[in-house]
Amino acid sequence: MRAIRILAISLSLALALGAAADAAQKVRLHTDWKMEVSGDIPPFFLGVEKGYYKAEGLDVEILDGTGSGDAVRVMSAGSYEFGFADFGSLLAGRIQGAKVKAVMGLLQQGGGAFLYMKDSGIQTFKDLKGKTIAMSPGGSEDASIRAVMAKNGLSMEDVKWTYMPGMGKVFAVLGGTAHATGTLWNKMVPLMEVKSGKKVGYFSFADLGVNILHKGVFVNTDYLAKNGDTVRRFNRATQRAWMEAQKNPEAAVDSFLKSFPKQAKDKPMFMEVMKLSLKMIGTENTKGKPLGWMSEKDWASSQRVLVDYTPGMKGKALPAGEFFTNDYVPGVQQAGMAK
Incomplete structure (x- = not known):
């Protein structure tokens, strides 16, 4: 009788736990x-x-x-x-x-940064002058880029901007149609290095005085x-x-x-x-x-x-x-x- 009672209690607990999980x-x-x-x-x-x-x-x-x-x-x-x-x-x-x-x-x-291939000859932020940079229009990335340029001695007119969405700007750098791109360093540095087999450098916006x-x-x-x-x-x-x-x-x-x-x-x-x-x-x-x-x-x-x-x-x-x-x-x- 005691065993039956224990079994009944155990079954009740199991059903209760199952119901809790289902809920x-x-x-x-x-x-x-x-x-x-x-x-x-x-x-x-x-x-x-x-x-x-x-x-x-x-x-x-x-x-x-x-x-x-x-x-x-x-x-x-x-x-x-x-x-x-x-x-x-x-x-x-x-x-x-x-x-x-x-x-x-x-x-x-x-996480914003300018990413570039290390074999491109770019070594300092000022080396971006005269280069082609791929970026996405609008949003916080655009605002960050404008702030970085203003705070670090370059104007928006000092570089050539090419606008494209999403991954297009990353592949523009990998394909050689852009010298750099504004994107996320934590995600894109590893990806670009895997895709290209080369080292990728970056200038962090936060390091350049702009942190969103x-x-x-x-x-x-x-x-x-x-x-x-x-x-x-x-x-x-x-x-x-x-x-x-x-x-x-x-x-x-x-x-x-x-x-x-x-x-x-x-x-x-x-x-x-x-x-x-x-x-x-x-x-x-x-x-x-x-x-x-x-x-x-x-x-x-x-x-x-x-x-x-x-x-x-x-x-x-x-x-x-x-x-x-x-x-x-x-x-x-x-x-x-x-x-």
Whole structure:
């Protein structure tokens, strides 16, 4: 009789646990690019594989994107629960009325840079004078480039600009039709070196005095107002996953490649992108704070670059608090924290 009672209790517990697992809240993370070539997202896959999100009662689906600007648009429309994209695009979108807010900063050091082939003869920033540079029109990258030129002794007229979207500008450098390109050093240096078999150099915009916050998690403001606990749980699992990736980047990359086995041959490249990306976590203003915490100074300076160097944005600056909140970052205790 006792054995039957124990068995019944065990079955009840198993059913209860199964029901709890079945009841996991489904949420989607909309990324900024085609995932199979995005080397800065493996920690999210690590969090899924390790069960960090499941432990928070979340069933997370990670989705492709088509650019940060598009990610901001669909998140503003309330199409997804969470986004991971360029904060420069979030700044621009919010100034123009997008209903989005950053809730966790991850890659906070700006990733923008001028990339060039090391055998091109370019050695210093001033060597770009008279050269052809490929770039994408508009957005935070365009504003960063204008600011870098102005702050470092070159005018926009000192170089020849060729405008093209996405990967086109990278292949312009690889193909020899451009001397340099404005893009992300953490992602594109490893890719260009693999594609060309040559060394790639870069001039970091941050090193040249221009730093626009790079990437993190953001949400729709209406969703945030109604789902604060979900955001807090998602951030808690995300922080855990990224901290684990810092200790073991290979585990993160391996988790990622399980979803994209055809990319396994490029594991060394993804490893390099992951290691470079992890160096971008935090800024001078976030030292001593929990992973994911964001500085008002960083948001204010990022907005200043965007507003000052984007045509038509003069006088449109918003209070920095309009763009972000630390209330949902694990380890942060603040008065008036949203529930």
